[in-house]
Amino acid sequence: MRIVTAAEMYKMDTYTIEKIGIREDTLMESAGQAVANLMMKKLTPSQNIMIVAGAGNNGGDGFVIARILKSYGYRVDLWIIPPPEKIKGAAKHALDVYFRSGYDVEYFTKNEEKFFKVMSTYEVIIDCLLGIGVKGDLRPPYNLIVQEVNGLKSVQVISVDVPSGVATDGGEVIEAIKADATITIQNPKVGAFTYPAAYYYGAVSVADIGIPPLVVDECTERKELWTEQHVLKHLPTRLPNVHKGTNGKGLLIGGSRQMTGAVMLSAKAALRSGAGLLTVAVPDVIHPIVATHCLEAMYLPCATEKGHFQGELAVDFGAFDAVAVGPGMGRTIGGQKVVGEVLKHEAPVVLDADALFHVKDLLPLLKERKDPTVLTPHTGEMARLCGMPILEVEQKRFELSKQFAEEHGVYLVLKGPFTIVTTPRGEQFVNPTGNAGLAKGGSGDVLTGMVLAFIMQKASIQAAISNAVFVHGKAADLLLEGQHTLTDIMATDVIEKIPNALKLYQLEYGERCSF
The missing domain is CATH 3.40.50.10260 (YjeF N-terminal domain)
Structure with missing residues (x-):
């Protein structure tokens, strides 16, 4: 619509x-x-x-x-x-x-x-x-x-x-x-x-x-409401003969000594959302901490300077179907080097949190990329990217999203009430799910992991992003139907509700076929 x-x-x-x-x-x-x-x-x-x-x-x-x-x-x-x-x-x-x-x-x-x-x-x-x-x-x-x-x-x-x-x-x-x-x-x-x-x-x-x-x-112009009908049409079905590699090999880069939780929230959300194999690259000083919190992921400890990424990544980017970078990374020179390195390699990339801080100085690299680039700013981050007041961004969400996405050739996810997903061609898709309970630290990190997982599962990039945003919001809505209130919802609660949200829309293979 x-x-x-x-x-x-x-x-x-x-x-x-x-x-x-x-x-x-x-x-x-x-x-x-x-x-x-x-x-x-x-x-x-x-x-x-x-x-x-x-x-x-x-x-x-x-x-x-x-x-x-x-x-x-x-x-x-x-x-x-x-x-x-x-x-x-x-x-x-x-x-x-x-x-x-x-x-x-x-x-x-x-x-x-x-x-x-x-x-x-x-x-x-x-x-x-x-x-x-x-x-x-x-x-x-x-x-x-x-x-x-x-x-x-x-x-x-x-x-x-x-x-x-x-x-x-x-x-x-x-x-x-x-x-x-x-x-x-x-x-x-x-x-x-x-x-x-x-x-x-x-x-x-x-x-x-x-x-x-x-x-x-x-x-x-195409400004469309992303509805349950869209989700049902585009959410992938797992066939009986799939294996872990079929569902995507993802690389998640983030974390620092002061912020160990953000990257773990993203990792758990990615795995809950269907990622087949997930490697988490973190500063080596926090590797023992984060590795105990998500047993299903693999880990890549990286060189550290003062608890943050030093900047060197010993990564074979060709081994991954998609990369997400930013949660808990910090705003250091080493972090900027990591983001710049990621943008030079050809794979779908999701930029969030501190990666968005660094990409402000790396915008020319976005236009040079051939593979999809996804930016997921909230209003404050968008204001910094555009160089304008937050209030103006709030009042011009549609116009500014379209302008930025077209100019830089990216998929832009402007988070907030009625999150807008804008394609590089300027098409816009508005999400109707979610509530004010998501206005809490960690919610964006959860969405980052979900977007990473969804774009690896063979749907179109736009449909995958929109589905991730929809299911993220739906999980928060389902929490309100239980014992939670807008005040007490935490990011970990949203992750635990992802299966319930998926169950509403993701039919199993046998439900789609009759013999």
Whole structure:
């Protein structure tokens, strides 16, 4: 399912009207019908429902929704906020149809006192005020209405398309409806996947209004939600005749005297995620420590200087199907030498943690590489790579990920809520799993090991990375279904839950074949 910007949504509407030949009022009718059908699955006819509608297309959708709900016996009051002469075009047509169907409306103009008095008497408020075109501060009376809605304690608030006041493409939110749920039209919008905008959406569902897929392909860049269906399609199946070499020989490089745990978290996660053979390269001074924590791995002790990598790696990179470097490595000259050495060899490489610190000074090497390079920064690391403030990165996650991945020819995994996987061609895949329990040291190290394991198991690189991110988040979600809370989840807990997450999506060979 494509995720779209406001400009792309407008482009889709124009293409559908002008080139496909579906009229604007027909699209509005389809939108209202689709949203109303979803609402009837959430609401009951006995509830008191208030629809607040503006003058634009979002208001027009509200007119159709009100008519449909009323026709099915729902108790709905339609309040129109602007003066009636402001309503034009397709929205005016939808309102005329509403009137001809025998229904009446309440007008906000000249009834302001009554409006604010009765708001608290409703059980449900449906927000059809402003839609995707909003920019800047809200003007009166919309700002006052938003404040009043947000102050109601026992009212369910459902926004249509986007919460009024939230910019479709995300960014700073000054004042907006805080919805319990948002039913977005045709395609989810970028703002639903970037904070702080995403905070206002509540639970998001999508109302498909029948715009042909060809229109979506023609009018949008590929920003796609990675769903369970994708995971089921791309997660590899183990055949009965596989051996350990079939499932990949991986090299993991990391660790230092001060940080022995990070590389072990990555190692355990890689093995839990299917790596066939794993060699862990660590500074020799910590080899006795780490080797006792993961018996299934092989170890390569490396020369050390003050508890960190000296910089020399006696490694035959040709013996490995993929390499991950960075967890717990430290920010020393020796570490930078190790990262530079890894980037010069041809094998898929995953860079995380301290390797991302070092790669800032090694960016030209990324363009020279022929094999895939995967970078997994969190927002702070991305800010350093791009040379800009963290807040700007948060507000421009999609744009900056695409720009960086295309410029440097890498797969970029921008971690955080709704992790974005971007390919060197600029295609983007958004992960819906995970929770705030992952905001703890070690979570990224676990993901590094999972990405290493997944890219060795014969799937496409993008699908492998996206699956690793999805399963990582799903493991954290499963923890919340048990005895854990967002506060107590640790990285080791996530590793232990990887089998449960895989079990949901990875069918065994016999389940795929019937005789």
